[in-house]
Amino acid sequence: MSEITKFIKHHYRHFNAAALVDAAQGYVDHLNNGGKMFVTIAGAMSTAELGLSLAEMIRQDKIHGICCTGANLEEDVFNLVAHDFYERVPHYRDLTPADEAGLLSRHMNRVTDTCIPEMEAMRRIENEVLQEWVRADQAGERYFPHEFMYKILLSGQLEKSYQIDPKNSWLLAAAQKNLPMFVPGWEDATLGNMYAGHCISGDVKKVHTVRTGIEYMMELAEWYTNLTKDSSLGFFQIGGGIAGDFPICVVPMLHQDLQREHVPLWGYFCQISDSTTSYGSYSGAVPNEKITWGKLGEKTPKFIVESDASIVAPLIFAYVLGW
Template identity: 25%
Template sequence: MAIPSKKIAPVPIASDIGVVELIDNYFTAYNSARLREICQLLSREVLREGVTVGMSISGAMTPAGFGVSALAPLIRHGFIDWIISTGANLYHDLHYGLGMKLYSSSPFLDDVKLREQGTIRIYDIIFGYDVLLETDAFIRKILQAEPFQKRMGTAEFHNLLGKYVREIEKQVGVQHSCLLATAYECGVPIYTSSPGDSSIGMNVAALSLSGSKMVIDPSIDVNETAAIAYCARESGNPDVEGKSAAVIIGGGSPKNFLLQTQPQLHEVLGLEERGHDYFIQVTDARPDTGGLSGATPSEAVSWGKVDPEELPSTLVCYTDSTIALPIITAYVMNQCQPRPLKRLYDRREEMYSKLQHDYQQAQLVGANRND
């Protein structure tokens, strides 16, 4: 068996080098090579017709502006079809949609003085305490609107939130839409695996004390995300095989929520046993300390989360997501033609109904066998 290899033939970097040439020719080893492999796998196989791309997002990505600068463009180009995010990322994304100001600073400031001055710090990002208060006030105001007064999953909740914040963007003259507003316009469903674990969830809880009828139902999310993974097998084109890709920025609960769609299908619902076709992760966590949620691609195979035949299509780059995400974004937008928007949000009921029908049929078949 031939050992995959490519001769390292170093050439001095030119002053006018572009991002694609830099990555393809100079990211030669260690995690630079893994990042190159991710960029090339995405551009050559994943961001093609027939592949449904789900992305999980953790870590403080939106406070750094990546919701606007990286994730929104990827959505508009049809490169992200559905998302699972921490609530915190969606909350801090709202600051940009509401036209508020955040600043790049230093991680070595005096936090006692910052507290006295009413300044919040997220590592080397700072902003006024009033940003939190005004964002909270916006959330509480719109959540009292009639469309929110019912039981719903987080995709519907975030779609409504995106609709309202998009209107604010227009009113205050925001030039570049935030993640939530972009997802709303493009029909990309956004889920959060832990709805109460953010300032958005805190405000939802506060309103329940005043008689709000809104209830976030996690079971809706579990079934809707499983339905998306299930229906990813059908591309809509008989000549193109449908595939599912899991692109993971960071780890944590969003990663597991994205990957658990496959065990939900075969372990719990008894429908299929296949796993995601592509597993791509950027993380700085380690599996041997228990910090790498959902662990490595090979370990995920044992759970049925990843198709064992697709292990060559699984990649992990151990680096800072704030370094990798803008590089990946620049690379794929340069190399790939935009894909038609799948608008999976608009197809939620259709996919849910198919999952429910096939599950009920499987239950009937199982019951008849037992008889």
């Protein structure tokens, strides 16, 4: 047993700590029983540098598909090429509106305690991906948002600009594996906004050059149907929102709308959430509520760890990796 796992098992005995252990062991058991795992990533986990552990999970085949927000898709690459220009603001709770305006004037976009530099990160990647958008548009080709990012990373054109060890980029690891990925609601991300602007300005003539939501669901439906013919697929959810709700809905859609009666339910479920249980909240709903929607079964292993994902996810990944 690794040192981290020993520490966790010895000290994490009750409450959310015990839930973390149960969820991590459940993840290991699911894989050991021949299952696959689907991970969903909400929040700003890429800016939190989750790639330090997530990339190795991908390389070691502990993750078999990902659904993430557009922000997490792009922010891993922003960090890859502009890490040295980021600024940490540990006293962010004390910032005044004038302090925030000062950050804006310097083109530093704050995410909690971390400021993303617009010019070195966002505009840098915009220039690269715009060339791919225009090339595809002119060729009459269409790709999903993650496919454009895969193309850029695998081309090697950014390598000279790397400012972190590339082994810590989870998106690069995913690209190298050609990992199945789904990015619902990409339009509200920085690059999605930029793409809309380039469509309006006429740089991109055909708005559907970038494939999005409904087509992602169609791809997910076929991928889920085919994969679960031979393997149970688990669902590991980091945060809430569209990154989690979009893909988990594929199962009731397959059953109720496509009448695919023999497609299994999700075989494991865990959510890391700091959203308190509340009325009408998806992010704060307890796992059993999902039984009523045809997403999980009565006997599906279910876990919820009510804590900060930037603390919990690396610990669970370390446990699964045997660190």
